[in-house]
Amino acid sequence: MTLHPEIAAVTDRVIERSKARRRAYLALLDAERESGNDRPKLGCANLAHAYAGTDEQREQMKAGRSMNIGIVSAYNDLLSAHAVYYRYPEQMKIWAHEAGATAQVAGGVPAMCDGVTQGYQGMELSLFSRDTIALSTAVALSHRTFEGAALLGICDKIVPGLLMGALRFGHLPMVLIPGGPMKSGLANKEKAKIRELYAEGKVSRDELLDAEIAAYHSKGTCTFYGTANSNQMMMEAMGLHMPGAAFANPGTKLRQELTRAAVHRLTEIGWNGDDYRPIGHVVDEKAIVNAAIVLLATGGSTNHLIHVPAFARAAGITIDWDDFDRLSRIVPLLTRVYPNGSADVNGFEDAGGPSFVIRELLGAGLMHGDTLTVGKGGMADYGRKPEMAGDTLVWTEHGEKSGDDTIVRTASDPFSSEGGFRILKGNLGRACIKVSAVERERWTIEAPCRVFADQLEVQEAFKAGELERDVIVVVRFQGPKANGMPELHKLTPPLGVLQNRGFKVALVTDGRMSGASGKVPCAIHLSPEALGGGPIAKLRDGDVVRLCAESGELSALVDAAEWEAREHVAAPPPAIGTGRELFAMLRHHCDEAEKGASAMLAEAGL
Ligand SMILES: O=C(O)[C@H](O)[C@@H](O)[C@H](O)[C@H](O)COP(=O)(O)O
């Protein structure tokens, strides 16, 4: 099938815009490979130190004739998604040995659970924990004793952070190894309803806690289609998993065999063999566009409008929100997974999962099929579903229809002919809005605004009954330079209650939302942010703001002369406590959300 001309045009734009940086990046890979990780080039003392911590692998490592795999792990017990990694390294060493290779844990990276920090001070470290992960990944791989790497990470900023660090060692073959979602518990919509009842004081805290624990009940990734699970979908589309590895549940034979196959496959794609597939070549402009396409086709997390530009930059590639907006006009919405529907990712997987979506997009010419992938057969492999046939891992073709067309649709019969993303522009700046989870009649709202500088003040105003009307809630000084750009997802229940009461409600912020946020129209990532002179700092209570996702407008309906003459309000003082003061350097040097909001990349000139 011929590639859709708009996808070809956007890809050409990305290639052209990235040309110089991508050329420099590829030259780095060649230089690193020539002078990089050949262990024999290291001194004997250096090698002895590298091997001292191993046991049965030492002789094989000393011989230096086989791949030594560096495992970079985001294991911790705090993220249900990452708790599954506890014993992965032990198993992976056995599977590496099966393939004549060795493996060592090269290093650990931090992983923050946005569910635990949501609504609290720790959320102000969340975005920059991504760069911390990238730096930690570089520390791990900097030992130059690895000819391949396996990256263990799933959640929000962890996969982007691992990629940003790993891509600077792009001469190495690498594979992302996911752990899979927990089994389904209390349905996400039911959980959201109980939260709204709690916001209205109609259920007790104990009842709410019981409901939350029924939703988040065991090891594995949370089952809503938020940033974490959007990561898995994108890694499939970039060919960085074993095909179809995204959503096999933890503790199953299928999950084990997919991980085993990933370790084996990694040993086949190193530079000593004839099938060299370094991650820096796998992640090229077409792979980045494919990631954007599947994000749009599945109503994925808006956080990736920040993370994709960031990890693309680490590979010398520049993608921007105009690219996403143009792709969104022609990429159909093929899934309805919470918050874009009732199903969760287990239902998505059972109905066909990422491989069904990829098969459909490839078949309709809506995705690049000619990309280099970890999977041997290229992107076509990722359109097939992995299954166990007895003890053997196999990949099977999908049927014509999905297993449930209320969850997954074919490209010829989508939920919507367009993806769920829009850019909004006007005298307030440039913002993003995801409309795939918003009813169409709520795409346009014009109402007086109420301005806040802190999400807790919004909660207090709601409880005091001050928001019982059509209102655009503005929360500013939430940008990356101001306070680290926290998710404001705790505002979803109160704003949802106002919406349920019949009011027209929207949120406008230079901050961001969770991938699990949905039904309330939110203009987010507003750039330029309030700190540093963004026009959002000129808004006053009562100003009428117009948000229209149909026309792509976000404006303050204030007399032009008055608007021009308005002063910017002063910023609140920088917060201290919960370690936030330690991240000041990242806030001071980061660039804007559309470029990835990364001080690390900005200061590196990438
Ligand atoms: O972007 C995301 O997907 C969110 O950061 C998600 O990882 C976070 O955990 C939410 O807070 C979960 O949703 P609840 O807070 O509604 O449980």
Ligand code: SF4
């Ligand atoms: S999906 Fe979110 S809440 Fe769930 S484990 Fe990952 S970071 Fe935590």
